[in-house]
Amino acid sequence: MKNINVTLRKRTLPSGKITLYLDFFPPIYNGKTREFSRREYLGLYLVSKPKNNIDKAMNSENLHKAEMICANRLNELNKQQIYTPFEQERLRLQEIGEKSFLQYLKQTAEIKTGNNAEIWKYAIIHFEKFLKNEDILMQEIDVTIIEDFREYILKAKCLKKKDQFLAQNTALSYFNKIKATLRKAYKKGLLQTDINAAVDSIKEQESQRNFLTMEEASRLFRTPCKKEIVKRVCMFSLLTGIRYSDIAKLTWEEVQYSKSEGYYIRFKQQKTDRPVTLPISQEAFEYLGEKEAQTKRVFYDLKKWDVDRLLPIWVNDASIEKHITFHCFRHTYATLQMAAGTDIFTVSKMLGHKNIKTTQIYTKIIDEKKRETTNKISFK
Known part of the structure; x- marks a missing residue:
């Protein structure tokens, strides 16, 4: 490998000062600019016409500093030439290991x-x-x-x-x-x-996932809610499985339609930061209300406080005794889809799950429901 020559050079500036710089041949790679360069300015200067001993002393000191830098750079750049490939690799690993x-x-x-x-x-x-x-x-x-x-x-x-x-x-x-x-x-x-x-990961703990049966969901639909927008967003989630965070920020620009595909929404999930394209039914679309400007939020007057406050009252008015939060509508959507025969891969895609293992919890719920039916027919 060819050695790199490093030469200390001077250049007179318009101001009259002399700047000191290093000249490399062949050019070297500059990690900051990501380009090959032949020059490195040192930020050291000489007075072209020293008027007194102070100017002379400063010139002498700066020139000595520049010569020392030049010698060090020459040594650094050509030092690798004396190492074997194994030694160079060890030095590279040592440098990496010292990073934070x-x-x-x-x-x-x-x-x-x-x-x-x-x-x-x-x-x-x-x-x-x-x-x-x-x-x-x-x-x-x-x-x-x-x-x-x-x-x-x-x-x-x-x-x-x-x-x-x-x-x-x-x-x-x-x-x-x-x-x-x-x-x-x-x-x-x-x-x-x-x-x-x-290193083994931490074992995931199965959490209690409350959901509504089809009969309970229908009963909730027939029960009046004190705020129409609360009912609209809840029914929309029941019909699509979308999280509250994504419904709250949904804009009309993300609601799209094509003759072949019907209505669908394209948005980025807030939880995962992953883009999702989700087809929705005509019934779900109707819960979005009257279309407005593209950039306007669909549920622009939605307040989380109203949902948290009114949802328990609405559920109670529907004579549903389960503890139901907004996220339970997502569980309900998945459970009802799988109970209706939709395959797990499709449900996983509709929910925007990154890993199908996340969706498999719903298969366990369905299996438990199947087990409950075994005693419903008896001749004793």
């Missing part, structure tokens, strides 16, 4: 948006608390540290509700963000060991 894993974690989180960004934010806060607000380098990350963090997060307290411990599924969400960063770092060659694969 915590900083890399934060950089990974910066591009996240919506609810997903919030999960990343709290995952990082908990990881920093685990590290006692100290940094950790790539070369210091190992299986033991990540397993210790798993134990820590399972016993950690909520940051918002300090008197409560994190739910297991919340701890799982936070822990998975660290594992995702480990997986990314390994793929990019920043970690030499696939630590993510070596």
Whole structure:
């Protein structure tokens, strides 16, 4: 490999000062500009016509500094020529290992948006608390540290509700963000060991998913609600399975129609930040109301407080004794679809699930309902 020559040169500026710079041949790659360059200005200057001893001393000092920088740069650039390929690889790995894993974690989180960004934010806060607000380098990350963090997060307290411990599924969400960063770092060659694969995840805890039967949903539909918009958004969710966060921000621009496909909506899920195209029925479309300007929210006068306050009253008026929240309409949609024979893959796509395992919980609910029917026919 050809050596790189480094020469200290001078250039007179319009002001009369002389600037000192390094001249490289062949040109070297500049990591900041991402271009090859022959010059590196040092920010050191000489007085072209020194008038006194101070000017002379300053010239001498700056020239000496420039010569030292030139010698160091020459040594740095050509030092790799004396190393074997194995030694060069070891030096590269050493340089990578000295980078901050915590900083890399934060950089990974910066591009996240919506609810997903919030999960990343709290995952990082908990990881920093685990590290006692100290940094950790790539070369210091190992299986033991990540397993210790798993134990820590399972016993950690909520940051918002300090008197409560994190739910297991919340701890799982936070822990998975660290594992995702480990997986990314390994793929990019920043970690030499696939630590993510070596560490078991936290087991997901099955949560109670209340839903309405078809008879209960019909009864709710027939029951008057104190605010029409509350009934409209609830029925729309029952017919589509869309989350409240996505319904609240839905605009008319996202509601589309084609002769071949009918009505559908195209939007980005707030929770996952993933784009979704979802066909909707004519009945669901009618609950959207009168079409307005493209950029206007469909349910522009919707208030979460009204839903939280009036939904329990409406459910009670329909003589439904279950504890029903708005999110239960999403569970109801999935459960009724699968009970009607819609396959799990289609339901998973309609719900916008990234992993079909998330949808499989509804198959268990259907299986339980099937089991309940076994005793409905008896000759005893």
